[in-house]
Amino acid sequence: MSVIPTIQKALVLPAKYAEYAVRTVPVPRPGPGRLLIKVRAVALNPVDWKIQKNGILYHEFPAIAGSDIAGTVEEVGEGVQGFALGDRVIEQGAFTIPTSGFQQYAVANPAVTAKIPDGLSFEQGATIPVGLITAALGLYTRGLPPGKELDHGSAGLQAPWEEGGRGKYTGKPFFVFGAASSVGQFVVQLARLSGFSPIIATASPHNADFLRSLGVTHVLDRKLSLEQLRAEIAKITKEPLDVIYDAVSLPETQLAAYELLEPGGTLVLVLYSAIPAEKLASEPKKRVVKAYGQANFPQENLAVAAVLYKHLTAWLEEGAIKPNRVEVLPGGLEGIPEGLERLRTDRVSGVKLVARPQETA
Template sequence: MNHRIEFSHNGGPDVLRWVECPVPAPGPGELLIHQRAIGLNFVDTYVRSGLYPVAALPACLGSEAAGTVQALGAGVEGYAVGDRVAYADGPPGAYAELRTLPARHALRLPDAIDFETAAALLLKGLTVQYLLQRTYRPRRDEIVLWYAAAGGVGLLACQWAQALGVRLIGVVGSDAKAAQARAAGAWATVVWPRENLPARVRELSQGAMVKVVYDSVGRDSFETSLDCLAPFGLLVSFGNASGPVTGVDLGILARKGSLYVTRPTLHTHVATRAGLEQGAAALFAQIASGALHAHIGQRWPLAEAAAAHRALEARQTTGASLLLP
């Protein structure tokens, strides 16, 4: 038999249930994957809560995992039973011991990358790759501002920015998280909201402010982020940890300096196989060079996914979090 985490209605972590289910058969173009490590991501809480609707209920969560190919569907080429693979996009369903996945979403793992590292780094690393190399490409020595710098995405951003010679100011919620961000490569940190963020950015930038803010907080940080930007600066809003930004008067962008705002997603950047392989090649190269390391702060049994969601939403996690079948 097989087990998975599913929910039959939207709500808090308590809606998640550990259920027994049949082993799925791979359809045409699909792989059956025996999952070895599953990535826990904040987007999973958006799906569970209903902020990101699913097509039908009950549903299974999760879009990132690593494991081995156990069976091939008709027409699958380029994969074999036993191949080590990982994925970070495609239909939800990663919170399971065994699951089917369209083969076009799977990536073969280099021998040097183990399952836990892949599940900890793939989605977050692809996210950092598109943010730093596609959405906005900061120059060497340029100062950028990054929220949640001690989180799973944030710690990778600190490492990648350091490798690029970019000076990253990490926004964090505590002194302990500030220390973690600095250890990962942040050039400076600001403990917010304890410290006045725009004032600290002005001080650190010698009055110039920054040309780009990477904001995963959303509603609670929107205007603060705008206040940290130089004229013609770009706010990259890539998350909604405090809730979505709604009801915005676009005139605020004019008043604060002819600013720009974008709301990119990983899904758009990996929607084509070429886009996925481009991002993965850049990520795997950074891992191989030693520039990126997985900081796995928490591991939970898959059956305890509800507890993992509680910790994630309570900001009690650091680095990457894994669910282990």
């Protein structure tokens, strides 16, 4: 095992709305009950540009972002069981400086850390944590405190890792807006594990074959109008759409999803609701919830995520869950800002952008 340095390179946000810049900063220390990870690959997420452009989530600076982390265990904190030095793992940053992935070392919570099977690279592994947890928490978290559904909610389905959960919804249709997005790809795979069929999804037509390989049965062009979508769905199924997951949650996709949803059903969003309040009030039987894709907190998320993480290595080995396709960015941490700009301007399609922090000059 390599000696852990005291300083490292990090992509730092020096102040609210400032430009990201590579700086030398201290290596974080893990403390009891935590792991220190050498970050071999970090995937980019839309939240990482929103942190910079919209000034969200971080209030102390300099800050470090980056949530999708793959690497090796370099230090095992006191009391941690089940992990050893050198283990190849994936885990999710928690929007704090020590836990974030746009740096060469990060601190992880072992309860939501999983080993990567031999057949998967660090880069593939890094594509999994945020997308999978956002999909899973939005579908399967139960017992959430009432009244916060538009901030932190779920369809409340039985999870495929629970007894009788795999295949439980056989014969029921499922609709995903934006199946080619990172979150959407995991929604599709979980819907397949839950047994839903048909799985109907919107995407750009060039992603159709890829999405069928993940479990989508019918790919509809993302450019179709609501009336065209309705007509296409009628040709596919006569069953009601009780669960719709809108993995892009643009105002227009939210409205279309809401119209297609059966009364009594649940629409899961990934962004705040843009559905007019009067519309929500006039159709009270349609539930609208927003997933909150953070494995580390609050406690209801951590409880569900910890169980999912216990199953994750086996699912990856089995191929039940496949990572996103990867595009590696050049230049280590230096390559991240340009990648974030491509995400912001909708210039990434069906792949996850991944950086290798150890390659930073």
